[in-house]
Amino acid sequence: MEHEIIKLKNSGIIQSHYDIADFHQYAYKIGEFPSYCQSGISIYEDFVEGFEFVFQITSNEKINLSIIDSGSFMFAKNDKTKKWNLYYDFY
Template sequence: MTIEEVKNKISKDATIFKVGGFRPENTIQESWIGKVSAYNADETIPTDKNGELMLPLAQIYIPNLPFIHPKLSHTKLLTVFISSEYPECFEEMGENWIIREYENLEDIIIKDLSNPKSLIKQFPLKTEKKKDCPIWDGGGLSLEMEDEILELENSGEIESYYDIADFHQYEHKIGGFPSFCQSGIDFGDEFEFVFQITSDEKINLNVIDSGSLMFAKNDKTNQWSIYYDFY
């Protein structure tokens, strides 16, 4: 397999989110970080297991994304909340983090709600479609592809995997591959990585120590899973 064929095999599409830099229109069709304004009539900012308001983390309008993950094909709007005390990795959703998905927007109400204790800055998001590749020891490569890459290394065509895989996207994104800092991570059977929110100085978010919050969804149960790590 040639270098170009390997690149094509290991790449996936992703929607990359860029923070700010433009004036928002404040419509439901915009995506935001640090802000959630869309709720059903009976919904508000959820509370964590200690009764404290969670942090509004993101609001993502799905239909106009340049790449839509198949797991979100029926979702119109997705909102994310997390406790100021991070949940345990792979902790079940509910007490310390919540994702809300809306398949239609007929009953959505725009509410001016915020958590006064949140230090995450609110910014609208621009989107861009890019190719993404996995980190070598971070999952996403099949054994077959690992063998192909090692063969290219042994033949001297490349010095290392990163001569080929120089396009991993570390930003906030939907799709592509998770930006694992540690190796050997597995979300579990039937779970597939869907999106991540990463440490970002501009929005005043630091996931422990420059890590990322990564979210995967289960094919059969539609359950979400959370994982985060750091260097």
């Protein structure tokens, strides 16, 4: 879905992802794909080749957790090398 939205934006059909949705689910995640606070970012560009997204930790006022400027940490792991990679995203 991310690639399709970026295609629509690049072709000028939409200005931003808010043109097709009026909300954004920016929260903790395990598996699937990360949830970025900045649009147009791609997991395929941000994580080194061979790494797969595992989980995301997002700023949370209730537990007094602030990651940079209301951001999040996204962790990926390479199954072959057993190494971890960290990407961070913030406003």
